[in-house]
Amino acid sequence: SVTSGGRFSAFDLRAGAIRALSRSGIVSARAELDDLVEDIAARARRESFDLGWGADAPGHVKIFMATDTMRSKILLPHRLDRIATPGRSLLAAELRQQAGKGCDELDAAQVVAASAIAGSDGLVTVTGPAGAGKTTMLRVAQRALAAQRRRMLVVAPTRRAASVAAREIGVTATSIHALLADHGFRWGTDAAGGTTWQRLAIGDMDADTGAIYDGPTQFVLRTRDRVVVDEAGMVDLQVANALAELAHDRRVGLAMVGDPHQALPVGHVGAMATAVRHAGAAVELDTVHRFHDAEYAALTLKLRHPGDLKHAAMIASELADRGHLARVDHVDAARRHMVDAYFAWHSRGKRVALVTATNIDAGTLNDEIQQLRVDRGELDPTTLAWGMGEQRILVGDTVQTRRNDRRT
DSSP, rough: OOOTTTTTTTHHHHHHHHHHHTTTOOOOOHHHHHHHHHHHHHHHHHTTTOOOOGGGGGSSSEEEEEEEHHHHHHHHHHHHHOOOOOOOOOHHHHHHHHHHTTTTGOOHHOOOOHHHHHHOSSSSEEOEEEESSSHHHHHHHHHHHHHHOOOOOEEOOOOHHHHHHHHHSSSSEEEHHHHHTTTTEEEEOTTOOOOOEEEETTTTTTTOOOOOOOOOSSSSOOOOOOEEEEEEEGOOOHHHHHHEEEHHHHHHHHEEOOOSSSSSSSSOOHHHHHHHHOSSSSEOOOOOOOOOOOHHHHHHHHHHHSHHHHHHHHHHHHHHHTTTTOOOHHHHHHHHHHHHHHHHTTTOOOOOOOSSSSSHHHHHHHHHHHHHHHHHHEEEEEEEEEEEOOOEEEETOOOSSSSSTTTT
């Protein structure tokens, strides 16, 4: 249900019950399984929240939401309100005095954003398109915080994104999950496949390691520190709740920096939009600096706010006319084009990001590219490991995990 705001229908629920039953390995005549399917669906319905339509709703209308998802949606605004303590942004003159060099490189919106992050509001959000200069702005904010003897810790949804932030901004950076794990948060999967979260108190035994949890060791936070969440549009509801709880406990400021119009979370969406509504300072960057082509830069801004169907069609036509789209007549042809594009860019030493609608699509692309790399002699298939969903991991593959444990 992550693609529909956490909502699902009676048809979705029954289909999920059938899929769950099929994975159990039971083989029998369909008529003998109907009662069991209904029982599974009924159990799931008891763990769901009816959004108000009741028994009269058509079966295809998405009237249900999982209780855990609803709880996350309700808790997050309250937790954000607790950390959105009132403060003030720095004045532009204060920012220039504290940050020194670099301020002249910022446009007006970037100055406002850097001043907010280096200020004293408990919760700050900065949104903007790719190429709006978020990294440049964060470098200035970091220098201003350092002048106040405050630290900036940058976290990102993946270790790779955190490494890029650390290199470009010049601060300590890590993955969100590494920070949360250091502060006692633990997550796992229950028997039904759902993600579960808990938090260890100092002195509790860590079920993962068998050791006693003694508190944070790698990322100790001090009052008035600023935790900056880069690529915050990819943060899901559960992670956002954990971050807000941590920020409140440690009395540190939180800044969510990202673009909710780019890649969405793997889990449930809505965290970034909720943070914008509850932030003491919410800044939007509206100028693209990255592209030398001014017309293309303007087009990327149009993509964010198409207005209506007519304008969306006009933008799509402009993208096609400029050669930014490849038209195909079947999903297999689209996948083939993506694979070919990967190898074309990879052969020129370029890094490539392929974005898909679902994890299943991503897995299919990964498997196909991996096999072609094996056929070309780029990967060694004689030594391998198995990942989640029986995904093959070969020597030479790059693997990202939520815990980002380099020893694994």
